[in-house]
Amino acid sequence: MARPLAMLVLAASLLLAACQKEKKAPPPPPTVQVAAPLQRRIVDWDDYVGRFVSIDAVEIRPRVSGYLDRIAFRDGQQVRKGELLFVIDPRPYQAVLNQARAQTARAGATLANAEVELRRARALFEARAGSQQELTAREAAALQARADLAAAQASERSAALNVEFTRIRAPLSGRVSDRRVATGNLVTADQTVLTTLVNDNPIRFAFEASEALFLKRQRERGRMHALGDPVDIRLQDETDYRWHGKLEFVDNALDVNSGVIRGRAVLPNPNRLLTPGMFGHMRLPGSAPYTGLLLPDEVVATDQNRQTVLVIGRDGVVRLKAVETGPLVDGLRVIRSGLSPQDRVVIGGMGKAKPGAKVKTRPGRIRPREAAPAPAYQSPTPSSATIAS
Structure with missing residues (x-):
């Protein structure tokens, strides 16, 4: 009986040792x-956030005072330089012009008479039939008549200008805003804003470069950018840089308060999609x-x-x-x-x-990832950074 018990204990011991040996075996590598x-x-790119601005923007103000008689454009219309925009009642200024013309005619007649009298006095003096005093008086009268005629002519030109100023024309080609004054209102010379006019083709893109990026480019290239360098721009809802232009201006100093330097690019805008005030992202080549x-x-x-x-x-x-x-x-x-x-x-x-x-x-394999579509609107902040593509 003792012998089978000993064999059982020995078998249990061998089984326990085998289990411990199996536990101590190292796991396979992961x-x-x-x-x-x-x-x-x-290619490394320097990226900037900026805003589109018009090349020229004008506030249309009258150069003469009067009552607005007619508006000759539609709100938001594209107009050409010299196209009629507003008409101020010209009748008071036309009356002043007619009066000035009459004064010019009168001064002309006075001058003609003075010259006749001068010639007569000179002839009498040369024939020793007239005095020197009479000749001098006639010469002075002729000079005064010439001066009066010049003054009358200047008044006539001024009155003619005022009549011309009653017809307010576009000083440049572009898109006009809405009318700010209705017909029948009194407008004041050089004060009342009638509308605004912007030239949006071509259009500018204004941006600011940080001091860090400015130093980087100065060290790498010895200059910030060269005027005429190509630029690529995308809008807030675009993923690709589909707008192309060139650099036209970089300021000569950094702003001491913000530590940025101003720059500007210009690009064509034939279909007028780009609007002044719109934000965008611009990139410039930052490396070969x-x-x-x-x-x-x-x-x-x-x-x-x-x-x-x-x-x-x-x-x-x-x-x-x-x-x-x-x-x-x-x-x-x-x-x-x-x-x-x-x-x-x-x-x-x-x-x-x-x-x-x-x-x-x-x-494994590394694959490029598609760019995520841009959201409908991003709240941009003026900044600059380096990206690559």
């Missing part, structure tokens, strides 16, 4: 997904094209003051590499340095990969 960085030709490495943004980790990625060596061991990153391109992060095209980067199962540990790998 499997992670790896891929080589995506290579692409990249170069071959860059791209990784999904989520595989780049921030470790205190550096950014790192996990790579797999030939021996299957996970290693940590510090990298220098750039902007996003199609949802992928540009890697400027610290990585080679042959590196196998962990892009899946990152939680299983520990630096110094051995892992199994399976191939």
